[in-house]
Amino acid sequence: MASLKVPTNVPLPEEDAEQLHKAFAGWGTNEKLIISILAHRTSAQRSLIRSAYAATYNEDLLKALDKELSSDFERVVMLWTLDPAERDAFLAKESTKMFTKNNWVLVEIACTRSPLDLFKVKQAYQARYKKSLEEDVAQHTSGDLRKLLLPLVSTFRYEGDEVNMRLARSEAKLLHEKVSEKAYSDDDIIRILTTRSKAQLGATLNQYNNEYGNAINKNLKEDSDNEYLKLLRAAITCLTYPEKHFEKVLRLAINKMGTDEWALTRVVTRTEVDMERIKEEYQRRNSIPLHHAVAKDTSGDYEDMLVALLGHGDV
């Protein structure tokens, strides 16, 4: 359920490229024109615009945007214009760098994308950085964090809907035993969460909830400052209830003193995937529509671009 609004009659990629080139020309930049085009095209359409732009003007559209725009508005336009796999590869790379390390983002990419999309992220990562995502994640982590994060980004999960109820019962029991012993980084907890299909995990965690009276994430909460436990809970939420995870990221990004523009921008690129669900979840939890909350907390072209991506701009 995407929020993206695309006009009924989409101009040719060459026409869009020409308009964008005009928006960059002369003194000043026509940000409104940029928003009116890029915020209302699908990733396939944006990719064609990039090709047309490169063919006509002999320059990568991203390079041109980089020259013309700045600050938060630049970031959202650039991130959005990237192909989804390239965007995730970029976000993942940022997340393994020493000064921008963000394990939360790695969990998000590994667990909310489909298995095939995650594989495409790895291909894009290798094409751009000449290394594997796995080796960078492994090198920048250690101990329990590595034990959890590395298999999360490595496994090619099965994507089918089949569920083995016998297995769900036995693994729910196993999870409950380990959690009761507070053996949170036990091999079997990590094995189950990092290798089972999302459908199978869903069945196992439902079984856990039914049998033991609590969602597993409730039982993993005791020591709230433990980074490993936080990531474990985030992984579980991302795998089974992604819009709940994104709602939380947005809530923390918007509500705290000073907006976390990185997080806000990142989540808004979900507009082509599951933004409608995220908006519902946000409204339910915060009693205010997401685009109002975003508009209150941001301004100018950045605000306009975000609101457009949330499906509330003019097409």
Next chain:
Amino acid sequence: MASLKVPTNVPLPEEDAEQLHKAFAGWGTNEKLIISILAHRTSAQRSLIRSAYAATYNEDLLKALDKELSSDFERVVMLWTLDPAERDAFLAKESTKMFTKNNWVLVEIACTRSPLDLFKVKQAYQARYKKSLEEDVAQHTSGDLRKLLLPLVSTFRYEGDEVNMRLARSEAKLLHEKVSEKAYSDDDIIRILTTRSKAQLGATLNQYNNEYGNAINKNLKEDSDNEYLKLLRAAITCLTYPEKHFEKVLRLAINKMGTDEWALTRVVTRTEVDMERIKEEYQRRNSIPLHHAVAKDTSGDYEDMLVALLGHGDV
């Protein structure tokens, strides 16, 4: 460097399918005809023959072969006729089953195939078994064996040739420290072997050899009955010198009391990949051409099929 011999004028897939159907007809089966066709077609050609056979006779060629053939000959024809990714998926599944468990084969598939080929094996595995290779490997192993095998089958390695020499030196040093401490299942040993590209690993292990006077596998040999150490050495050989690994598998399969037909058959399916190198390595180590050794140790149609696949039959 493949050993496969394909005739200059390959018949149409429909003609091959018709000949195979004739080979199955009436009393008895014409094994020579089957060999003369299937042992001399590439995987792409065999796949077209399968499609043509299914379209004309409304039956999967593999099912027909299964009905007509038996024992070792059946096994080699069936394994060979499968698409390479399907074949590896089948071999991997056999290797995770309780009674046919074979971690050696899992290491071989994970480490001698290219990263993209390994990914195709995982896709074929999921299509056929409705589960991921990772979850089956994880479920059937534990402790140090899982710690090594699971990332070996999980990681999508970088395939490029770029080598970082500074990294090679620092990781050679790290490996040497851990090996000297006999910390063979140390996180960093496993991290380096399971996540680095083959080119990078090659540089690191050369550096190790130059700096410390011994190949790493020499230093990993002390306790020869340790299954983990055996697999660790096999992984290193498969990643850096695959023909040496396959030579050893063949030598053990042929030389011991009673031939290990499973292993022999499995290695001979490398004929489309690197069989010429394996043959050179075998000749060098055993002072007898591989096809002579195989012919001495096998008989009948099974022998004829193997020898044909080794590039010594009539086309």
